[in-house]
Amino acid sequence: MTPTESDSRGSIVPLASGLLSGLAALLLALLSQSRPLVAVGGYVLLIGTAGLGFVITGQGSDRSEQADRIGAADVTLAVVGIASGAVFPGLVLAAGLGYFRWTPVAAGIAFSVAGLYALYGTVALGQWLRTRPA
Amino acid sequence: MTYPLLSPVVVRRLIGFAVVLGSLALAGLTIVSRPLVGVAAYVLSLVVVAAALLQTDSPVFDERDETVSKEAASRTLTVFGVASAVVFPALTVAWGLDMFEWQPWSSAIGVFVAVLYLTYGAFTVAIGSRR
Numbered sequence: 001m002t003p004t005e006s007d008s009r010g011s012i013v014p015l016a017s018g019l020l021s022g023l024a025a026l027l028l029a030l031l032s033q034s035r036p037l038v039a040v041g042g043y044v045l046l047i048g049t050a051g052l053g054f055v056i057t058g059q060g061s062d063r064s065e066q067a068d069r070i071g072a073a074d075v076t077l078a079v080v081g082i083a084s085g086a087v088f089p090g091l092v093l094a095a096g097l098g099y100f101r102w103t104p105v106a107a108g109i110a111f112s113v114a115g116l117y118a119l120y121g122t123v124a125l126g127q128w129l130r131t132r133p134a
Numbered sequence: 135m136t137y138p139l140l141s142p143v144v145v146r147r148l149i150g151f152a153v154v155l156g157s158l159a160l161a162g163l164t165i166v167s168r169p170l171v172g173v174a175a176y177v178l179s180l181v182v183v184a185a186a187l188l189q190t191d192s193p194v195f196d197e198r199d200e201t202v203s204k205e206a207a208s209r210t211l212t213v214f215g216v217a218s219a220v221v222f223p224a225l226t227v228a229w230g231l232d233m234f235e236w237q238p239w240s241s242a243i244g245v246f247v248a249v250l251y252l253t254y255g256a257f258t259v260a261i262g263s264r265r
Binding site: 112 | 154160170172176203205206207208209210211214219223226227230231239240241242243245246247251254255257258260261262
């Protein structure tokens with residue numbers, strides 16, 4: 001890919017909105033304890049600004065960036081899946097042998113992982129059936 | 135193993151069923167307090183996957199499987215992300231208005247989602263910079 005003017009200008013938007021989203025999440029995490037309404041107001045404002053950037057520049061549909069995101073999603077789910085596939089059976093075994101007790105925190109994470117991969121499995125199966133050659 | 139005994143289609147189905155049944159058995163048997171049986175079932179499913187992979191020479195997963203897996207991963211993280219971006223701020227508002235109390239398990243889910251998307255963001259940056 002040869003860099004053009006529109007590329008260099010466009011690459012600012014994903015970067016800036018990524019930073020704004022990170023800032024928004026940080027704000028939510030830090031201020032939700034003390035000032036929940038300020039935190040949520042700031043969150044909505046920052047996320048809205050980030051989204052507006054994409055709407056105005058029409059960015060975010062760049063082919064190669066889309067491919068990066070799709071590749072990254074695949075790698076992320078693979079890494080989290082492999083880690084979970086090793087960690088959770090280990091925890092179950094440890095709990096069965098009395099070395100570990102399920103706490104609400106561990107159970108919450110376990111249920112998030114289960115929900116995430118149930119969703120992934122459903123989406124993948126649906127897509128697989130739809131793109132099936134006749 | 136130099137001779138293929140199973141066709142890629144059979145191997146794919148075996149792997150699919152083994153992974154789904156193994157995970158369900160692990161989760162279900164843990165919930166009904168039979169953790170050791172659950173782990174045994176899970177290990178058995180891993181053995182089935184490994185054995186199935188050894189019984190074939192030809193590539194098991196083709197390009198269409200890869201494309202489906204990638205697009206499904208992207209859609210899953212999008213759906214999960216949009217849902218989280220709505221649910222967690224809403225819970226925070228509810229908490230601020232004393233209509234919701236954070237529990238250890240709900241905070242754990244929040245932290246898990248945050249870590250998941252930090253990982254996703256890091257991989258996006260890493261893959262983008264390598265291009």
